[in-house]
Each structure stands twice: as structure tokens, then as C-alpha cells.
Amino acid sequence: MVDAGQNHDDATGGGLPPMVVQALRRVSRPDYARWEAMMHASGCCAQPVRLAGRVLQADPASGELHVVYTTAGEADQVLLKACETRRATRCPACAAIYRGDARVLLRSGLDVDGSDQASDDAVGPTAFVTLTAPSFGAVHRFAQSPATCRPGPGSKACPHGRPIACVEPHEPEDAAVGEALCPDCYDWENAVIFNARVGALWHHTVIGVNRQLANAAGIRVRMFARSWRLSFAKVVEFQARGVVHVHALIRLDHLDESPTVLDASDLVSAFAAAAARVTVQNPLNPGWRVRWGTQTDLQPIPPERRRVAAAYLAKYATKSVDGAGLLDHRLTSNHHLEQLDLPEQLRRMAAVAWELGGRPDLQDLNLRAWAHCLGYRGHWLTKSRYWSTTFTELRARRQAWRLDQLGIDPDDRHRWVGEWSYQGVGHLTAGDAWLAGSAAAGRELNRRIAWEER
Ligand SMILES: [Zn+2]
Ligand SMILES: [Zn+2]
Ligand SMILES: [Zn+2]
Incomplete structure (x- = not known):
């Protein structure tokens, strides 16, 4: 989400696209280094939460509160906080961090962290x-040898008059793969x-x-x-x-x-x-x-x-x-299922999950809340508990690192009181979003290289 047109001024832009003008303005500001550090501390998030506020710490002796951090000194007087989504469609930067965490979590359970074999x-x-x-029920499928979906005589039909065989050689990415041969039999x-x-x-x-x-x-x-x-x-x-x-x-x-x-x-x-x-x-x-x-x-x-x-x-x-x-989001009704760009098979699964969710005898399954995940x-x-480290621990470690980047001692955390107010979501301009996106792309490249080298 970007506030369109903010700071847009053709007179100084010299005909350049507004996004470029905004980005140039950002990098030429005296507090750019501060903004850049904060943007990196947010993991180059594409849609950071903007917070204004301060962190107070009590003096152990006198009990007096003093300010250890305030956003008043930051660029735009806000702190950018990562959105932490897992979905690359929403924020590639945070999704990449999630992927990295998933790898660490899986590897550490097998004690192969790349350094300690x-x-x-x-x-x-x-x-x-x-x-x-x-x-x-029968669905279209990708088969290797013979490369036939569902061999059989084409003349045979199900009770609904649809053929029960399919001799097409589907590719794995074919839209037909996974679709029921007969939706009425399925x-x-x-x-x-x-x-x-x-x-x-x-x-x-x-x-x-x-x-x-x-x-x-x-x-x-x-x-x-x-x-x-x-x-x-x-x-x-x-x-x-x-x-x-x-x-x-x-x-x-x-x-x-x-x-x-x-x-x-x-x-x-x-x-x-x-x-x-x-x-x-x-x-x-x-x-x-x-x-x-x-x-x-x-x-x-x-x-x-x-x-x-x-x-x-x-x-x-x-x-x-x-x-x-x-689907990304929970369904609030089954009406908008029709308008969504979904393969027919998945749309039908979501619709049936929604329908079953209305049955009093199935209330325990809470199917309407999970219809967007097809009931899952x-x-x-x-x-399991003893497998390895947790996502929570990994996040805490990263948070400590981010605080350190902001010049706050993470070890003092337990003595803090935060006062925060929510300012909005997303970068202030399309130019800022573009700078964050470029930084995220650079990071992702480094991360890939690092993983491949391990
Ligand atoms: Zn994000
Ligand atoms: Zn087929
Ligand atoms: Zn049928």
C-alpha cells in the first residue's frame, strides 16, 4: 500500500516518473542513511507497519523512567516493522526470511547446520x-510411462454419461491435472x-x-x-x-x-x-x-x-x-468463490467445505473458518516439541539483531516499557517501496549464494 502521488511535483521531477523522483528525493535527504538502516532492519519488508513511539527504561535504583529510544529521531519519525508474512505474493522479503527459518528449523533437527557435520x-x-x-474418484493426472492419463476404452462411460478413460498425455503443469473426470461421481x-x-x-x-x-x-x-x-x-x-x-x-x-x-x-x-x-x-x-x-x-x-x-x-x-x-484469506461467504481465479477442482472443494461447515453435526471441524484451505x-x-529450535526462537534472535542495528541493547529488553502508536501500513511513497524492493532483491541473491555454497 502506497500513498499515491505524495511529494509528487513535476516542476522538480523534470518529467521523470513520480516513483523515480520520490526515490531520488529519499536518497538525497540528509537522514537517508538512517532511513536505509531502518529499512534494512525491517528486513527490506515490502509492506512494513509504521509505528511512532518510544521505549522507556526504569532506573533500577531510583525507579525513574528515562527514554532509551524514540522514533522522533528517525527519518519520517516512524519505525518500520516487518510484516512477517509467509507469502511471497504479499511480501517477498519477509517470505524469504520465513523460508530461511524453515530450512534452519528442518536442518537443525538433523544436526546439519552446514558447519557441524x-x-x-x-x-x-x-x-x-x-x-x-x-x-x-478419478482425476486427470500426469503419467510418465505410458504417458497416458487414464488408459481404457473411450466408449465406456460413468452413470452421468462421461468417459471414464482419458488418453491425453498431460504435462505436470497442465490445468487439467487434478480435475475430476466426472464432478458428479467425485x-x-x-x-x-x-x-x-x-x-x-x-x-x-x-x-x-x-x-x-x-x-x-x-x-x-x-x-x-x-x-x-x-x-x-x-x-x-x-x-x-x-x-x-x-x-x-x-x-x-x-x-x-x-x-x-x-x-x-x-x-x-x-x-x-x-x-x-x-x-x-x-x-x-x-x-x-x-x-x-x-x-x-x-x-x-x-x-x-x-x-x-x-x-x-x-x-x-x-x-x-x-x-x-x-486462497489467501478466510471466506466470509461462499458468494465470492465464483469470482476468484481458482482451478475448478479447488473451487468445488472450497464450496463443499463451506457447505459442510453449515451442518450442525460437523461444527467441531469448524469447516467454514478453514474452507479457504479446503478443510485443512x-x-x-x-x-514435535523436541525436534529442534522453534520459529519463535529464530524470530527472537532476529529481533535482538534488529534492536542492535537501531543502537538499542537487546539484553536490557526485560526492563523496557514501550509506548507505540500505529501510523499505517506500507511505505510512504512508491519510491520508498521501490528502494526497499531493490534492497530485498539484492539480499535474496546473497542468501541464495550463501545457501548454495553450504
Ligand atoms: Zn514484509
Ligand atoms: Zn486426462
Ligand atoms: Zn459420473
């Missing part, structure tokens, strides 16, 4: 797991219920894995829990057909000196058994339990492959946040 042996057996949704409702219940299904699967591992070790579950702990980081990925798949890194920690030995292949077998067996209740139809699809992928990760596995999962994390055409109501990236 020697400690690889300290990490327990690890595995990479992909659990999928079952089929809810089981939209159970597809939405799967998304809504996938969190519970995962939770019960993890419990099931513990049980399987205890069996493999020949000990009781309670004994097992004293000696071993399963940690994970998981990412949900939306398929073109509008249902989620779960990709996860799993780590098995040995907590004591008990003589039982479990390795990555035990971990994989336990997951395979649990994923095949575990189901959760389907509130729509108690006779049809919610379960995983049969297309599971379970791989032990040898130490030398850990970094690749973490990077692979981080890619999914980023892809999910940017969303395969998913969790985070894109989650981790």
Missing part, C-alpha cells in the same frame, strides 16, 4: 516419510473430511508407530517411552486435486543406556505398519473411517543424505505456503 553420529536413526490421501465431501481430519490421523499414526517400535524391541509401550522418543518435522503439501499429503522427517532418539537396538529400517517398518492400520473416525459417515492412501513412501536416511533430505522437505514447506492456487486446519510446517 562431525556431530552426525549423535543423531538417532532418521527416516523420510510421505503419507498420501486415498482416492476420492466424492467431494469425503475429500474435505480427509483434509479436516488429517491432523488427527497423523497424531494417531505417531502413537501407532511407538506401539510398533515397542513391539519390535520386545518391550512394553511404557518402557519404550522411557528409553526412546520419536521426534518429527512435517510439512503438508496440497495436491492439484485439493487434498493434502504429509511429508515428514522422523528421528528416533535413544534417551538412556537401555540395551535395545533400533535402527532406521525398524523405524520405516513401524511407520509402514502404522500407516496401513491406523484410522480415525469420520463424522460424516461413521461406517467409513478416515485413513491414508496406499501410496506411501518411506525411506531410511543415512547420515550423508540428511542434508539433502532436509533441503527436500524445505522445498515442500515453501511450496505449500505459496499455495497451489489456494493446521499449519504448513509443524514439528
Whole structure:
């Protein structure tokens, strides 16, 4: 959001576009260095929150308050605070920071932070797991060999008179991929219920894995829990057909000196058994339990492959946040679904989620609030408690760095009182936004180089 035309004056612009004039004005101001430092401290955010105010600190002896920071000394008398969105469509700079955090979080759970490979042996057996949704009806798909979507006689039709075969060789990016062959045959409702219940299904699967591992070790579950702990980081990925798949890194920690030995292949077998067996209740139809699809992928990760596995999962994390055409915002009614630029399959999923959300017997699933995520109501990236550092810790570390950039000692934080007033969102001019955007692009380039070199 930019206040259009502010400071625009053709007489001094010499016919240059207003944005360029604004940018030139900014860089020639005496307080430009201060503005630039603040813009960098906000992570080059594209739509920063503008705050005015001050930070007070009490003198430990006298209790007297004195000002340790005030925006009165800043350019434009405001502090720019990063928007912290995860979506690149809203702010590429903050989304890049989120991506970086996701990588750190995933890698640190495998103890591969790029500098400390020697400690690889300290990490327990690890595995990479992909659990999928079952089929809810035939959809167009990308197939490699033969490159036919759904082979079969073209003459055969479903009860609605639509062909049940498709001999097109679709490309992975084809708009048709993921679309139901017959929208009237497709089981939209159970597809939405799967998304809504996938969190519970995962939770019960993890419990099931513990049980399987205890069996493999020949000990009781309670004994097992004293000696071993399963940690994970998981990412949900939306398929073109509008249902989620779960990709996860799993780590098995040995907590004591008990003589039982479990390795990555035990971990994989336990997951395979649990994923095949575990189901959760389907509130729509108690006779049809919610379960995983049969297309599971379970791989032990040898130490030398850990970094690749973490990077692979981080890619999914980023892809999910940017969303395969998913909606940014909660729906407030189902009317505006028609006007949105969405693939038909996803629009139908959102509409069905909204519809089911109106049913009194499904209130627990809160489907209207999550219709924009097609019924899925969790985070894109989650981790178990002991996996690694958290997003919160990473943010706190970054905040401390930003304060340091502003000349404030972050260690004094606990003694502060802030007085802030909200001034608005976004840069003051299109010129400022352009300067921030250029700085963000430069940063992103450096970050890419740094990551590729690691
Ligand atoms: Zn931002
Ligand atoms: Zn097809
Ligand atoms: Zn049909």
C-alpha cells in the first residue's frame, strides 16, 4: 500500500516518473542513511507497519523512567516493522526470511547446520516419510510411462454419461491435472473430511508407530517411552486435486543406556505398519473411517543424505505456503468463490467445505473458518516439541539483531516499557517501496549464494 502521488511535483521531477523522483528525493535527504538502516532492519519488508513511539527504561535504583529510544529521531519519525508474512505474493522479503527459518528449523533437527557435520553420529536413526490421501474418484493426472492419463476404452462411460478413460498425455503443469473426470461421481465431501481430519490421523499414526517400535524391541509401550522418543518435522503439501499429503522427517532418539537396538529400517517398518492400520473416525459417515492412501513412501536416511533430505522437505514447506492456487484469506461467504481465479477442482472443494461447515453435526471441524484451505486446519510446517529450535526462537534472535542495528541493547529488553502508536501500513511513497524492493532483491541473491555454497 502506497500513498499515491505524495511529494509528487513535476516542476522538480523534470518529467521523470513520480516513483523515480520520490526515490531520488529519499536518497538525497540528509537522514537517508538512517532511513536505509531502518529499512534494512525491517528486513527490506515490502509492506512494513509504521509505528511512532518510544521505549522507556526504569532506573533500577531510583525507579525513574528515562527514554532509551524514540522514533522522533528517525527519518519520517516512524519505525518500520516487518510484516512477517509467509507469502511471497504479499511480501517477498519477509517470505524469504520465513523460508530461511524453515530450512534452519528442518536442518537443525538433523544436526546439519552446514558447519557441524562431525556431530552426525549423535543423531538417532532418521527416516523420510510421505503419507498420501486415498482416492476420492478419478482425476486427470500426469503419467510418465505410458504417458497416458487414464488408459481404457473411450466408449465406456460413468452413470452421468462421461468417459471414464482419458488418453491425453498431460504435462505436470497442465490445468487439467487434478480435475475430476466426472464432478458428479467425485466424492467431494469425503475429500474435505480427509483434509479436516488429517491432523488427527497423523497424531494417531505417531502413537501407532511407538506401539510398533515397542513391539519390535520386545518391550512394553511404557518402557519404550522411557528409553526412546520419536521426534518429527512435517510439512503438508496440497495436491492439484485439493487434498493434502504429509511429508515428514522422523528421528528416533535413544534417551538412556537401555540395551535395545533400533535402527532406521525398524523405524520405516513401524511407520509402514502404522500407516496401513491406523484410522480415525469420520463424522460424516461413521461406517467409513478416515485413513491414508496406499501410496506411501518411506525411506531410511543415512547420515550423508540428511542434508539433502532436509533441503527436500524445505522445498515442500515453501511450496505449500505459496499455495497451489489456494486462497489467501478466510471466506466470509461462499458468494465470492465464483469470482476468484481458482482451478475448478479447488473451487468445488472450497464450496463443499463451506457447505459442510453449515451442518450442525460437523461444527467441531469448524469447516467454514478453514474452507479457504479446503478443510485443512493446521499449519504448513509443524514439528514435535523436541525436534529442534522453534520459529519463535529464530524470530527472537532476529529481533535482538534488529534492536542492535537501531543502537538499542537487546539484553536490557526485560526492563523496557514501550509506548507505540500505529501510523499505517506500507511505505510512504512508491519510491520508498521501490528502494526497499531493490534492497530485498539484492539480499535474496546473497542468501541464495550463501545457501548454495553450504
Ligand atoms: Zn514484509
Ligand atoms: Zn486426462
Ligand atoms: Zn459420473
